[in-house]
Amino acid sequence: MHALRPALLVLSLALCLDSHAATTAQPQQPPLTAQTESSGGVMPAEQTRVHFDHAELHIAVDPSKQRIDASATLTFSARSPTDVLLLDLDRNLPISAIEVDGKPLAAASWSNPDGRLRIQLPRKLATGDTVHATVHYAGQPHIAKNAPWDGGFVWSHTADGQPWVGSAVEGEGCDLFWPCIDHPQGKPDLVDLYVTVPKPLVAPGNGVLIGVSDDGDTRTYHWRAKHPTTYAISINVGPFKELQANYRSRYGNTIPLQYWYLEGNEQQARALFNEFPRMLDFNEAVIGPYPFGDEKMGVVETPYEGMEHQTINAYGNHYKKDGSGFDWLLQHEFAHEWFGNQMTNADWDDMWLHEAFATYMQPLYSQSINGDMGYYAWLQRMRLGVENHAPIVSGKSETEAQVYDHGPDQDIYGKGALMLHSLRQLIGDQAFFDSLRVLVYGRPDPKPGNFAPHYADTHDFIAIVNKVSGRDLSWFFNVYLYEAALPKLDVQRQGDTLSLHWQAPHDRPFPMPVEVQVDDAVHVLPMDRGTGALAVPTGALVIVDPHSKLLRDLPQVTEYQQWLKQQPKRQKATQN
Structure with missing residues (x-):
């Protein structure tokens, strides 16, 4: 889901979102700098010189003031000699102090004028050296104008007036609430996230719950996640109830299932929770082992549409029914555990590897429930939404905005999925799904414990398909990925x-x-x-x-799209 333009935007011809979430009045905030608003692009040389080993994040959330008070202890090891740390953090979250290896750093040794935090180290790191930097900061994090597409924090409340908070930062990046390397390749190896909230609120998080501690009127939740995608680290606060179960995988391991939902939605929540095992089994059968089986399959109800937050997927689809027999939004976000969190795009220019594959999982899953009619119905809706404004891949390093605002935008979803459908017909199921598996796991024989999250780019996938199929299919990808127009x-x-x-x-x-x-x-x-x-x-x-x-140019589709643009815009939409 895009930064979060969910896949259904590709499918839907609706023009606005009918939201049921009640939101709190938003304070006036200074605008984001261009640096903070931008995510990705060419990684600065200073950031390429270090490896991100560990992030220990302490974030106290005050819903009444729409404020966070936080510290982040970040551990890096030097890939090459360096005397500087270059991080990303919204300057609207003022820094009060920085320590390096436990010693206070003079204010003159760091600066953050535009959201790119430069820390001059007291000593030069040799290759292999490690450094620990602790950043203390606080303030009102950027408020999402229309989460998840225009992201940030969502300060909302439940029907009975209790705080309900969520973060969604894919488009703008992790630097909206913690000091990070705001680039797809900026993933830390390990994150310990401590979220402090007023009692009796609950704070579901990424990975495994290590413990909960009480301190007067507050409670702190400690979560630990391995190799989380930077934008997939999330804050969730609310008066949640929880459903739990264990799933015995076809691969022999047991996976915890957890769903945090709002009181009053228990019947609908249980129905959605009952979909978890079927979705999990299908994805494991088609793709391979659930990548985070030693952590959990987690979902939390959010005051915005949805987002693929690693092991704690955001769900805000209001339990809608569409006749397909499954919740499309949950199924799409869950697919990102494989396409996005296990296999992460090396650059925003390769974002189609997340979204096209995750989108293609909806017709595949529908086929498993509804037969061929369900499969082709999804493909037809996707086909009506293909825009062909720009190539899916530019061939150069891109920012998130360049992809979504000035590039292929929604075509990385539906057009990409339709391309995968055509590729599957061309090379056959065996070669197609074998290629998919190597892309996701880096190997053809994944089993729990024999793989780890990794990066991939468009060239990697093309090379995989060529090798697995035994054919040079560069001509196929040259037209579908690197040209805007369809053949x-x-x-x-x-x-x-x-x-x-x-x-x-x-x-x-x-x-x-x-x-x-x-x-x-x-x-x-x-x-x-x-x-x-x-x-x-x-x-x-x-x-x-x-x-x-x-997948080809069809005059009847172009005629339909032109006709649609001439119709009056609807004020309400049943889908996003």
């Missing part, structure tokens, strides 16, 4: 001859096979040079691509 299939019928010709953008080679049904027989045209011909009897019924294998 066109020119179909001409003259007398007893049917002629087909691919017209790919910039005349790129595109030898995509095409199936043609003539009456009851299906013929496959290899289209080796982008062209093919078939003899068809006069009067025969001819259907090109009868099984909808091809």
Whole structure:
């Protein structure tokens, strides 16, 4: 889900969100700097010189003041010699003090004028040396204007007036509430998160609950998570009730299931919780072992739509029913445990690796419940939302805004998923799912304990597909990933001859096979040079691509989209 533009934005033609969450009046805040608002891009040289070993975060949340008081002890090891730490933290969270290796640092040794915190170290680190930096800071974290798409903190309250708080920072980055390396490759190896909240509020978090301690009117929850994606570390506070169970995986391990929900939603919450085992088993059957089985499959009800927070997925779909037999939002966010949290994109330019695969899991899952009709219904909705404004991949390092605001935006969801559907038809199920597995785990034979979270980029996936399929499919990816426009299939019928010709953008080679049904027989045209011909009897019924294998330009879709733009905008929407 995008920074959080959820996959359903690709599917939906609705123009606004009908939200049920009551929100607290928001104070005026200074704007974010361009540095803080931006996430990703080319990583500064200073950040490439260190490895992020550990983050110990202490965050006290005061819902009444919409404020946090925090400290972060960050441990880095030097990949190469360096005398500086370069971190990211919103300057609107003022820093009161910094210590390095336990010793106070003079104020002149650090600065944070625009949200890029530069700490001059008292000693130069040699390769392999470690350093511990503690940053003390506090203030009102940036308030989300429209979480999760325009992110930050959401200060809300339940129907009976109790505080209900959530964070969603994918688009703007982790630096909205803790000092971090705001880049996809900035993941720490381990995070210990201590969240202090007023009693009797509860604070579900990432990973495993290590302990809960009381101190007067407050309670502190200590969570520990391994290799969390930076934007997937989250704050959740509310008067939650909890559902728990254990799931025995097909791989032999036992996985804790936990769902934190609001009182008054128990019947709906139990129904949603009952979906957990089926979703988990399906994903393990199709992809492989749940990556965080030694932690939990966790979900928390949030005052915003949703987000793939590692092992504590945000859920705000209000238990909607759509006739599919499953909750699409929960299923999408859960897929990100594999595509996003286990396999993390190396750069925002590779974000389609998160979203296209997680989106493709919805038609696959629907097929397992509803058969082929459910599968193709999802693909059809996706096809109507393809925009073709920009290539899915630019081929250069990008920020989040460049991808979503000035680039492919929603096409990394639906168009990417449709491309995966076509790829699967081209190389077959065996090669497709084997490639998917190697992408996610870095190996073809994943089992609990024999893999760890890792990074991947577009080139990695192309290389995997080529190796697994035994074919050079660069032509396929060159058109679908690196061109904005879809290929066109020119179909001409003259007398007893049917002629087909691919017209790919910039005349790129595109030898995509095409199936043609003539009456009851299906013929496959290899289209080796982008062209093919078939003899068809006069009067025969001819259907090109009868099984909808091809992602291609369709005039009827363009006409529909143009017509839709001319219709009055709806004031309410049943979907986001």
